[in-house]
Amino acid sequence: MTDRVDERLERAFDKRTATALGKLGLKTVGDLLGHYPRRYADPGALSDIAALEVGEHVTILARVEQATVRPMRNRNGALMEVVVTDGTSRLSLTFFGKHRGSLYNHEKRLVPGAKGLFTGTVGLYRGTRQLTHPDFTLMGEESDLDSDEALLEHATKPIPIYPAAAGIPSWKIQGALRVVLDTLADADVPDPVPDEVRERQGLPVRAAALRSLHRPATLEEAYRARHRMRFEEAFVLQAALAQRRARTAAEDATARPPLPAGQPGILADFDASLPFTLTDGQRQVGDEVAAELARPRPMHRLLQGEVGSGKTVVALRAMLQVVDAGGQAALLAPTEVLAAQHARTLRALLGPLADGGTLFGAERTGASTRVALLTGSLGAKARKEALLQAASGEAGIVVGTHALLSEHVQFADLGLVVVDEQHRFGVEQRDALRAKGRVSPHLLVMTATPIPRTVAMTVFGDLETSSLTEVPAGRAGITTVAVPAGNVRWTDRTWARVREEVDAGRRAYVVCARIHPDDENDGKSGQKTKASAKDFDDLPEFLDPADPAEPGAGAADRPPLRAVLEVVEELRTRPELAGVEVGVLHGQMPSDQKDAAMAAFASGAAPVLVSTTVVEVGVDVPEATAMVIFDADRFGISQLHQLRGRVGRGSDPGLCLLVSDAEQGTPAYARLEAMTQTTDGFKLANLDLELRSEGDVLGAAQSGRASSLRLLRVVKDAGLIEEARTAAADVVAASPDLTEFPQLADAIRAQLDEDQEEFLERT
Numbered sequence: 185m186t187d188r189v190d191e192r193l194e195r196a197f198d199k200r201t202a203t204a205l206g207k208l209g210l211k212t213v214g215d216l217l218g219h220y221p222r223r224y225a226d227p228g229a230l231s232d233i234a235a236l237e238v239g240e241h242v243t244i245l246a247r248v249e250q251a252t253v254r255p256m257r258n259r260n261g262a263l264m265e266v267v268v269t270d271g272t273s274r275l276s277l278t279f280f281g282k283h284r285g286s287l288y289n290h291e292k293r294l295v296p297g298a299k300g301l302f303t304g305t306v307g308l309y310r311g312t313r314q315l316t317h318p319d320f321t322l323m324g325e326e327s328d329l330d331s332d333e334a335l336l337e338h339a340t341k342p343i344p345i346y347p348a349a350a351g352i353p354s355w356k357i358q359g360a361l362r363v364v365l366d367t368l369a370d371a372d373v374p375d376p377v378p379d380e381v382r383e384r385q386g387l388p389v390r391a392a393a394l395r396s397l398h399r400p401a402t403l404e405e406a407y408r409a410r411h412r413m414r415f416e417e418a419f420v421l422q423a424a425l426a427q428r429r430a431r432t433a434a435e436d437a438t439a440r441p442p443l444p445a446g447q448p449g450i451l452a453d454f455d456a457s458l459p460f461t462l463t464d465g466q467r468q469v470g471d472e473v474a475a476e477l478a479r480p481r482p483m484h485r486l487l488q489g490e491v492g493s494g495k496t497v498v499a500l501r502a503m504l505q506v507v508d509a510g511g512q513a514a515l516l517a518p519t520e521v522l523a524a525q526h527a528r529t530l531r532a533l534l535g536p537l538a539d540g541g542t543l544f545g546a547e548r549t550g551a552s553t554r555v556a557l558l559t560g561s562l563g564a565k566a567r568k569e570a571l572l573q574a575a576s577g578e579a580g581i582v583v584g585t586h587a588l589l590s591e592h593v594q595f596a597d598l599g600l601v602v603v604d605e606q607h608r609f610g611v612e613q614r615d616a617l618r619a620k621g622r623v624s625p626h627l628l629v630m631t632a633t634p635i636p637r638t639v640a641m642t643v644f645g646d647l648e649t650s651s652l653t654e655v656p657a658g659r660a661g662i663t664t665v666a667v668p669a670g671n672v673r674w675t676d677r678t679w680a681r682v683r684e685e686v687d688a689g690r691r692a693y694v695v696c697a698r699i700h701p702d703d704e705n706d707g708k709s710g711q712k713t714k715a716s717a718k719d720f721d722d723l724p725e726f727l728d729p730a731d732p733a734e735p736g737a738g739a740a741d742r743p744p745l746r747a748v749l750e751v752v753e754e755l756r757t758r759p760e761l762a763g764v765e766v767g768v769l770h771g772q773m774p775s776d777q778k779d780a781a782m783a784a785f786a787s788g789a790a791p792v793l794v795s796t797t798v799v800e801v802g803v804d805v806p807e808a809t810a811m812v813i814f815d816a817d818r819f820g821i822s823q824l825h826q827l828r829g830r831v832g833r834g835s836d837p838g839l840c841l842l843v844s845d846a847e848q849g850t851p852a853y854a855r856l857e858a859m860t861q862t863t864d865g866f867k868l869a870n871l872d873l874e875l876r877s878e879g880d881v882l883g884a885a886q887s888g889r890a891s892s893l894r895l896l897r898v899v900k901d902a903g904l905i906e907e908a909r910t911a912a913a914d915v916v917a918a919s920p921d922l923t924e925f926p927q928l929a930d931a932i933r934a935q936l937d938e939d940q941e942e943f944l945e946r947t
C-alpha cells in the first residue's frame with residue numbers, strides 16, 4: 185500500500201490540474217498538503233489596492249464598482265473594463281472578447297456590488313494599474329463542488345490565499361485541497377511528532393492541523409495549526425541534531441589531559457610569559473575546553489566571542505595542552521591573509537616556545553614546539569618543509585586555510601582542530617573532518633559573528649557552545665558615523681580625519697565593495713553596475729537581493745560602487761594625504777604581495793590600506809584606529825560589525841565612517857543607523873534578523889519549494905525552539921536510533937537531503 189501522501193497528483197487529479205500544480209513544484213498529495221497558505225484574507229475586509237506594486241502577482245478581495253463593455257476602436261472585438269475598489273483605491277480589470285457576446289458571461293457576473301477574489305499580475309496602462317484577464321471568483325455565487333471555482337463556502341470564514349502562479353490561481357489550489365481534505369483520514373498522514381510529545385505540548389495531530397491550515401473556521405484555528413507546524417519543524421530538526429550529538433558522544437577520541445600542576449610544559453611556560461592577565465571569560469572557557477580535551481570523547485565545541493574578545497589566546501592554550509600531551513593541533517582560517525597572520529601572531533605569542541628543533545630551541549631547558557604555515561600558494565620548497573614538519577610531528581601547530589582538510593596533509597598525531605571565524609563551518613565540513621583521522625580529533629569552532637542563541641541551536645545544534653562576552657579592559661571604544669556620499673565637505677573632512685590619525689602614529693583602513701572600477705561604466709550611463717562574482721572577494725551577504733535599492737527598483741541613477749583600484753589612485757593624489765604611503769590589499773593579489781601589504785600596514789610603513797572585505801575577519805593590528813567603508817549600505821550588519829571590529833583594538837579610540845548614499849526610510853539606512861547606535865554584536869545580530877524578516881515572513885518562504893524550515897522564525901520562535909529541543913533530546917535518549925519512532929526517523933531522513941546551509945545563507 186502506498187501512503188496517501190505519496191500519491192502522485194496525476195493520479196489524484198485530472199491532467200490539467202496536476203500539470204498546473206506541478207508548476208508550483210508540487211508532485212504528490214503530500215506536497216500539495218504542504219503548500220501552506222501565505223496568508224488569510226478576511227472575507228469582511230477588502231484588500232488594500234493602493235499597496236499593490238506593478239509586476240507583482242496578486243490575489244485581492246475587492247468589490248466591483250462599475251463595468252462597461254464597448255467595441256474596440258481599431259480592431260474587431262470588444263473590450264470590457266471593470267473597475268474594482270477596496271472602498272478607497274481603484275484598480276481596473278480588462279477583458280478582451282472576439283465580440284460582445286463572448287463577454288456576455290463576464291457582463292452577467294461582474295455587476296456593480298459583486299465581491300470576489302481577483303488574481304493576476306499587476307500591469308500599468310497609461311499610468312493606471314490594472315489586471316489584464318484576471319482570474320476571478322465571486323462570493324455568494326452558486327458554486328458547484330466539481331468545478332474549479334468551488335470555494336468561499338461561507339462568507340465568514342477566513343479565505344486562504346496561496347502562493348499562486350499564472351494559470352493556477354489561489355482558489356484553484358484551494359479547490360484541489362478541498363478534494364484531498366474531504367477524504368483525508370488522520371491515519372493517512374504520518375506524524376513525526378510522537379503522541380506523548382504532542383499531548384504534552386497540547387498540539388493537534390498532523391492531519392487535523394493540515395485541515396485547520398487549509399480550511400480554518402476562524403483565524404485562531406489557522407494560527408493554532410501554524411504553531412503546531414512550527415513546533416514540528418523545530419522538533420524534527422532538533423531530533424536530527426540530538427542524534428548527531430549522541431553519535432558524537434559515542435565516538436572515541438584520544439584524551440589529551442593537561443599536565444599535572446607543577447610539571448613543566450609548554451602551556452605552563454606560556455601562561456607564565458603572557459604579558460596580560462586573562463579575562464574571567466577566557467579563563468572560564470579555557471577550563472571548560474581543558475576538561476573536555478581530557479576526555480576520551482571528541483570535543484565538539486563552538487566558541488562565540490565578541491569581536492576582539494581574545495579568542496586566539498583561548499585557542500592557543502587549548503592547542504598547547506594537546507601539544508604537551510604529545511599531539512598536534514591544526515588551526516584553520518577562512519583566508520590566506522588570516523592564516524598568515526595567525527602564524528605570525530602565534531609565533532610572536534610563543535616566542536622561544538616556538539623555536540622547537542632549532543638552535544634557539546636547544547638553548548631552552550623546557551619543551552618547545554614549532555608553528556608551521558601551510559597555504560595553497562606556498563612555494564614548492566616551503567611547502568615541502570611545512571608538510572614534512574606536519575607529518576613528522578615536529579610542528580605541534582599547523583596553520584592553514586580550509587584546504588588543509590581536503591589536501592593530502594599528513595599529521596603525525598592530529599589531536600585538535602581549531603576552526604577560526606567560521607560561522608559557516610557546516611555539518612558537511614564537520615563530517616569531512618571526522619572522516620579524516622582514525623579517531624576523531626577534538627574540534628573547536630570559533631566565531632565572532634554573534635549568533636543569537638536560537639540560531640546557534642538551530643545551525644550548530646550538534647555543538648556545545650561557550651561564549652566570551654567581555655572584551656579585555658582598557659579598550660577605548662569606537663565612534664561610528666554615517667557619512668553621506670558625494671558631499672564634498674564631509675569627504676574632505678573624512679580624509680583630514682584619516683590624516684590626523686596617521687600623524688598620531690595610527691593606521692586607517694579604507695574598505696571598498698569591489699576591486700576593479702568598471703571600465704564600460706564611468707557612472708555617466710547611470711546604471712548601477714551589475715558586477716560579476718569575480719569582482720568581489722566575498723559574495724555572501726553582499727548585494728542583498730531583497731534590497732529595494734537594486735537596479736530596476738528606482739535606483740537607476742545611483743553612482744557605481746567604489747572600487748579598490750580607483751580609490752587607491754584617488755587617495756594617492758588627495759592633498760590631505762600628501763606624503764602618506766597608501767597600500768592596497770585584495771583577494772586577487774598573489775599571496776606574497778598580500779602578506780607584504782599586511783606587513784607594511786601593520787608596521788606603519790603604509791599606514792593607510794585600501795582593501796576589499798578581505799580584512800573582514802580576524803585581522804588584528806592594534807594601532808589601527810580608523811576605518812572608512814564605502815558603499816556601506818551594501819553590506820549586511822554582521823559584515824559591517826566584523827569590519828568595524830578591526831579598529832579600536834588598542835587603547836586609542838576607534839572611528840568608523842560609513843559612507844553611503846542610502847536614503848532615509850530604506851532597510852539599508854536602518855542597518856547603518858543601527859550600526860551607529862551600538863557596538864554590541866548580539867544586539868546587532870538580533871536586529872539584523874528582525875530587519876531581514878520584516879514583512880510577511882510566510883510570504884518570504886512562499887516559493888512552494890519544500891524547505892525544511894518554512895514557518896519557523898528563529899527569533900520570534902525562540903521559546904518554541906527551546907521546548908522542541910528539550911522534547912527531542914528526551915525522545916532521542918529514549919530511543920537513540922529512533923526505532924520506536926519510525927515516522928520521526930522518516931521525517932529526518934527526508935530532511936537530510938535538504939540543505940540546512942541554504943537556510944544559513946538566507947539568514
Ligand code: ADP
Pocket residue numbers: 460461462463466489490491492493494495496497632656657802804806833
Ligand atoms: P578575536 O576574539 O576577535 O579573535 P583576538 O584574539 O584577535 O580577538 O584578540 C584581540 C587582541 O586582544 C589581540 O591583540 C590580543 O593579543 C589581545 N588580548 C587577548 N586577550 C587579552 C587580555 N586578556 N588582555 C589584554 N589583551 C588581550
Ligand code: MG
Pocket residue numbers: 495496604802
Ligand atoms: Mg580572531
